[in-house]
Amino acid sequence: MENIFTDEYFMKKALQEAETAFEKGEIPVGAIIVIDNKVIARSHNLTELLNDVTAHAEMQSITAAANFLGGKYLKDCTLYVTLEPCQMCAGALYWSQISKIVFGSRDEQRGFQTLGTKLHPKTQVNQGVLAQECGDLMKRFFAEKRK
Amino acid sequence: MENIFTDEYFMKKALQEAETAFEKGEIPVGAIIVIDNKVIARSHNLTELLNDVTAHAEMQSITAAANFLGGKYLKDCTLYVTLEPCQMCAGALYWSQISKIVFGSRDEQRGFQTLGTKLHPKTQVNQGVLAQECGDLMKRFFAEKRK
Numbered sequence: 021m022e023n024i025f026t027d028e029y030f031m032k033k034a035l036q037e038a039e040t041a042f043e044k045g046e047i048p049v050g051a052i053i054v055i056d057n058k059v060i061a062r063s064h065n066l067t068e069l070l071n072d073v074t075a076h077a078e079m080q081s082i083t084a085a086a087n088f089l090g091g092k093y094l095k096d097c098t099l100y101v102t103l104e105p106c107q108m109c110a111g112a113l114y115w116s117q118i119s120k121i122v123f124g125s126r127d128e129q130r131g132f133q134t135l136g137t138k139l140h141p142k143t144q145v146n147q148g149v150l151a152q153e154c155g156d157l158m159k160r161f162f163a164e165k166r167k
Numbered sequence: 168m169e170n171i172f173t174d175e176y177f178m179k180k181a182l183q184e185a186e187t188a189f190e191k192g193e194i195p196v197g198a199i200i201v202i203d204n205k206v207i208a209r210s211h212n213l214t215e216l217l218n219d220v221t222a223h224a225e226m227q228s229i230t231a232a233a234n235f236l237g238g239k240y241l242k243d244c245t246l247y248v249t250l251e252p253c254q255m256c257a258g259a260l261y262w263s264q265i266s267k268i269v270f271g272s273r274d275e276q277r278g279f280q281t282l283g284t285k286l287h288p289k290t291q292v293n294q295g296v297l298a299q300e301c302g303d304l305m306k307r308f309f310a311e312k313r314k
Binding site: 067071072073074079082083086087090091092093106107108109110111112114115116135136137138 | 214218219220221226229230233234237238239240253254255256257258259261262263282283284285
């Protein structure tokens with residue numbers, strides 16, 4: 021039987037969150053956290069609504085997943101996020117010891133890979149999943165902002 | 168007239184927060200944020216109590232200060248924190264565009280300076296303020312933990 025629980029499958033759910041952010045006028049980034057193919061956290065960027073630079077999608081999902089699990093380490097968890105995490109979010113993911121990070125489009129300027137943020141040695145990374153769709157949503161957002 | 172509002176003056180307040188963390192069994196890091204010599208946020212590490220790796224003292228103070236100011240940028244604000252910020256906190260401070268960061272003792276292993284986290288170009292840094300007192304509290308905490 022075909023495994024439906026692919027990285028693309030879960031990234032689509034993160035993209036739905038990003039679309040919700042878009043509709044609210046937030047920079048459209050969405051994230052979910054999954055354990056054993058079960059979504060235990062879902063969130064989108066809320067920096068404008070909350071007036072809070074720390075309200076990135078990943079940060080909210082880390083807090084929500086830890087709350088769900090009843091412990092602060094996200095062992096055996098995978099984060100799906102539509103945009104490459106920034107220094108802050110990668111730094112939080114470092115502390116969480118999360119098992120896997122999957123992201124969509126790259127953030128060449130402010131992404132953790134460009135800036136050299138250190139992840140936990142236990143953390144695997146898979147990038148470029150639905151990169152086109154994730155990136156297009158960002159481009160559309162900034163194009164509309166400039167109008 | 169002598170200016171009582173020195174970096175040492177405010178770092179003592181951050182140290183009081185760190186001591187509160189110590190009493191709760193949390194890694195003893197405290198932070199405050201000041202604007203025009205007025206303390207607008209105070210916090211201490213709560214990662215154990217909240218089961219949340221994002222609950223560092225600095226992160227809570229950034230959120231609280233932005234809430235107080237009604238905007239997410241911490242222009243003209245100074246953060247006082249007893250320990251050198253980590254990647255996550257420095258990354259959050261980058262987004263906040265905070266004017267100044269003053270920290271006490273260095274974190275040689277996980278501090279943002281060692282790991283090369285990028286701060287905002289507008290942000291000044293002053294380090295080593297009450298470094299001995301701040302560092303001693305950390306050492307005492309870990310010595311007791313090992314008992």
